[in-house]
Amino acid sequence: MGDEGLDVSGLSIGILGGTGHQGMGLAHRFAAVGHQVLIGSRSAARAHEAAESLGPGLPVRGEENAVVAAESDVVIIAVPWEGHRLTLEALRPVLAGKIVVNCVNPLGFDKQGAYPLDVEEGSAAQQAAAILPESRVVAAFHHVSAVLLLDPEVSEIDLDVLVLGDDRQATDTVQALAARIPGMRGVYGGRLRNAHQVEAFTANLISINRRYKAHAGIRVTDV
Amino acid sequence: MGDEGLDVSGLSIGILGGTGHQGMGLAHRFAAVGHQVLIGSRSAARAHEAAESLGPGLPVRGEENAVVAAESDVVIIAVPWEGHRLTLEALRPVLAGKIVVNCVNPLGFDKQGAYPLDVEEGSAAQQAAAILPESRVVAAFHHVSAVLLLDPEVSEIDLDVLVLGDDRQATDTVQALAARIPGMRGVYGGRLRNAHQVEAFTANLISINRRYKAHAGIRVTDV
Numbered sequence: 042m043g044d045e046g047l048d049v050s051g052l053s054i055g056i057l058g059g060t061g062h063q064g065m066g067l068a069h070r071f072a073a074v075g076h077q078v079l080i081g082s083r084s085a086a087r088a089h090e091a092a093e094s095l096g097p098g099l100p101v102r103g104e105e106n107a108v109v110a111a112e113s114d115v116v117i118i119a120v121p122w123e124g125h126r127l128t129l130e131a132l133r134p135v136l137a138g139k140i141v142v143n144c145v146n147p148l149g150f151d152k153q154g155a156y157p158l159d160v161e162e163g164s165a166a167q168q169a170a171a172i173l174p175e176s177r178v179v180a181a182f183h184h185v186s187a188v189l190l191l192d193p194e195v196s197e198i199d200l201d202v203l204v205l206g207d208d209r210q211a212t213d214t215v216q217a218l219a220a221r222i223p224g225m226r227g228v229y230g231g232r233l234r235n236a237h238q239v240e241a242f243t244a245n246l247i248s249i250n251r252r253y254k255a256h257a258g259i260r261v262t263d264v
Numbered sequence: 265m266g267d268e269g270l271d272v273s274g275l276s277i278g279i280l281g282g283t284g285h286q287g288m289g290l291a292h293r294f295a296a297v298g299h300q301v302l303i304g305s306r307s308a309a310r311a312h313e314a315a316e317s318l319g320p321g322l323p324v325r326g327e328e329n330a331v332v333a334a335e336s337d338v339v340i341i342a343v344p345w346e347g348h349r350l351t352l353e354a355l356r357p358v359l360a361g362k363i364v365v366n367c368v369n370p371l372g373f374d375k376q377g378a379y380p381l382d383v384e385e386g387s388a389a390q391q392a393a394a395i396l397p398e399s400r401v402v403a404a405f406h407h408v409s410a411v412l413l414l415d416p417e418v419s420e421i422d423l424d425v426l427v428l429g430d431d432r433q434a435t436d437t438v439q440a441l442a443a444r445i446p447g448m449r450g451v452y453g454g455r456l457r458n459a460h461q462v463e464a465f466t467a468n469l470i471s472i473n474r475r476y477k478a479h480a481g482i483r484v485t486d487v
Contacts (some may be wrong), residue, residue: 232376245428247457261480
């Protein structure tokens with residue numbers, strides 16, 4: 042996948058908004074393969090609690106978002122869309138120079154299901170890039186099923202993680218990180234300007250899950 | 265896939281703009297499994313030529329777009345985005361009551377590759393639905409690789425066709441049609457309001473093809 046030979050096993054991973062389902066699921070999987078994981082929250086107490094809830098023996102700590110951002114090699118943004126802009130604005134200096142992985146899906150919900158919200162910058166990832174000009178923003182992990190990530194019975198995650206960005210070294214790194222989780226691959230998915238449809242496609246996966254009673258993901262063929 | 269027992273083998277398939285690569289590829293595959301296929305073009309002469317070029321012995325004819333729209337059970341819109349609106353406006357009466365399958369991807373290209381164009385109605389499929397209120401508009405076949413469809417060495421197409429629409433019977437029919445092509449599945453992909461990201465995702469597949477020198481498609485997991 043272009044990341045052959047890239048050893049990312051020593052990278053620590055911070056997850057802002059890591060007390061949500063998606064963040065907890067990723068924390069669990071990355072810690073299970075030996076990454077130091079820092080779960081971030083606005084509240085240090087909630088972060089501690091979340092880290093403890095993943096069980097003993099895992100290399101997971103909980104801290105306030107700002108501490109997590111400062112201490113992690115790679116920072117995953119998993120905050121709710123509502124808090125996206127303000128969270129990133131507050132952390133701009135401490136995220137400078139870092140690989141910042143955006144997995145936020147700006148979605149609305151009504152009785153017909155999920156639909157993508159309009160984002161002024163085009164996508165959550167582009168909004169992050171606009172707020173964090175000194176960071177290396179990558180978009181990835183949009184389609185992970187929190188249910189599967191958190192299920193101890195599921196040993197392999199049947200999913201290709203689309204990794205988007207304009208910084209080749211950063212996307213290669215995130216592809217290699219995705220491949221650390223058993224079953225997952227990281228597949229380059231295009232530049233940041235093409236992130237909107239990957240975020241929005243989560244709405245389609247929600248429709249698919251509803252129709253087929255599934256936890257759907259995607260695989261890219263011929264790659 | 266929800267279409268079990270739905271026999272669509274007797275349906276004739278018209279392809280407007282069928283002389284392009286995508287249209288020709290679909291014509292070839294549907295004719296190869298026995299569907300009567302009508303290739304449409306603005307020019308009857310070009311349509312005849314296209315039909316003949318697929319080789320003898322296949323149930324394929326070429327006709328002007330209006331004839332194709334009138335005579336086919338299911339009509340696939342494969343015209344270039346530039347001609348989309350005018351083509352459909354001209355055919356509104358003759359397409360009334362029919363299943364109209366939109367596979368148009370509104371994309372722009374520059375030196376960085378492909379990117380989605382803004383569409384006033386949200387997507388090509390929604391534009392089709394707005395122009396054709398009497399038709400049963402479905403969106404599907406966006407991600408088929410014309411190269412693979414037209415390659416006689418390729419016996420199976422490794423692709424899930426996402427089928428979107430608000431008319432259950434129509435989406436079931438198109439899912440069953442997709443499944444007629446060996447290797448393909450038709451998977452329900454959501455309502456028409458979620459078609460934009462499926463169309464736009466073709467830009468990502470183009471990026472993927474370029475990076476990996478592939479003819480990428482997608483498979484939906486857990487379905």
